[in-house]
Amino acid sequence: MIELDNNATTRPSPAVIEAMTRALGETWHNPSSVHRAGQEARRAVELARASLAKLINAKPRELTLTSGGTEALDLAIKGVLESRGLFAPGAAKPVLVTTKVEHAAIRELADDLARRSAADVRYLPITREGRIAMTDAAKEMITPDAVVAVQWANNETGVIQPVRELSEACQAARATLIIDGTQWVGKMPTDVSRELFDALIFAPHKWHGPKGVGVLWSKPGLRLRPQLLGTQELGRRGGTENVPAIIGAGVAAEEAVTWLADAAGRDGVAALRDRFEAKVFEALPDTARNSPSESSRRLWNTTNLGFPNLEAEALLLLLSEQGLAASAGAACSSGSLDPSPVLLAMGVPEAIAHGSLRFSLSKHTTQDEIDAAAAIVIAAVARLRKSWR
Secondary structure, three states, X not given: OEEOOOOHHHOOOHHHHHHHHHHHHHOOOOOOOOOHHHHHHHHXXXXXXXXXXXXXXXXXXXXXXXXXXXXXXXXXXXXXXXXXXXXXXXXXXXXXXXXXOOOHHHHHHHHHHHHOOOXXXXXXXXXXXXXXXXXXXXXXXXXXXXXXXXXOEOXXXXXXXXXXXXXXXXXXXXXXXXXXXXXXXXXXXXXXXXXXXXXXXXXXXXXXXXOOOEEEEEOOOOOOOOOOOOOOHHHOOOOOOOHHHHHHHHHHHHHHHHHHOOHHHHHHHHHHHHHHHHHHHHHOOOOEEOOOOOHHHEXXXXXXXXXXXXXXXXXXXXXXXXXXXXXXXXXXXXOEEOOOHHHHHOOOOHHHHOOEEEEEOOOOOOHXXXXXXXXXXXXXXXXXXXXXX
16 A cells, blocks of 8 residues: 555654553553552653653653643643633633634634634634735734634645744734644754744654654743643643553654754655656646645645545545555545535635545655556546546
C-alpha cells in the first residue's frame, strides 16, 4: 500500500514502537504512586516531557500532557474563557476570534459556544487560498481580552497562516492568542521563546509518534481552568497519564529534533510533492489545486487537489483498490462524503470541493511511490469519468 493519507504516512517509527513495547512490560505502573516502581514511571514521563519541551524550546513544566490535540485545544480555549468568567452569572460574554477554515476541534467548539450564546464568536476574513486576511477590519475584531484561536498550518490544504502578523495584532490589543500547531510542530522548526503567542498545541502522532497524546504549552502566567479535575499535570489536567504513549512521544520528539536540524530533508519531500502535482496536472489539466502554489505559503508535505464533477468517496475507494491510501478533508456521514467545510469556506466551488482529495507525504516517502501514486490517480480519475459519462 502506498500511503499518502495524513495518518498513515505518520505511522510510529521503529524506535517509538520498541520504546512503547518495553514500557508496556516494564514501566506500566501509576506514575502518581510513591513506591519505587511508580517513581520509575514518573521519571520516564518527565524525561519524555523534557524531550517534548526541547522540540519547541520550552521548559518542561510549561507543558500539559493530554489525550490528544483535540483535548489540548479544548483545555486551552475553554480553560482561558472559563478563567475569565464564562458561564458565570452576570458576567460579560467573552469574545472568541477564529476562522471558518479551522480543524473541527476548534470549528465545532466555536459553533457550540455560539449556538448556546456562551461567547461572542467572531470569524476573521480569509483569502481564496485560505489565509487570514489581516485587514484593518480583521484587526478591529481582536478586542482587548479576546481569545484568538487559529491553526498555524491547515490540516487539509497545508496553507501557513500569517502567525507573526496575527501575534502582533493580538499583542497590540492585549488579546490572548492560542495557536493550533498540530500540523506545524515536528514538521517545522519551532521556538516558543521567540513567538508572541500565549499557548501552543501539538500532537506527536503527526510526526511518527503514537496516537493518544496531546501537548499544551502555555505561557507562564496564563490562567487556565482545568476541564478534567484532578491532581495530575500540576492540577491542570486530571487523569492517570498514558505512560507508554508518553514515552513513545518523547522518542518521536527526539527523532524530530534531529530530522529538523537539516532543511534538506524538508526540501526533498517538497520536491516530491511538486513532482506528484506536475504529473497529475500534465495528464489531467483541469485539476484544481486547493493549496497555495507558492511553496513558502504551505507545508512541504501537503497538497489538496480537486477533480471537477467527481465524488471524493468513489475516488478514494478506487484508489484504495489500486493500493493507494489518500484522504478527503470531510467526515463521512450517513454513507456519503460531504464536501469539506474548509474548502467551501475558501470559496472552492462545490463541483470541485466534492471531488477534492488531500495527499500527505512524510520523510519516508520515495520517488518511486510518488510516481506510482500519480499513475494510479490519473488512471482512477479517467476510469470514473468514463463510467459516469
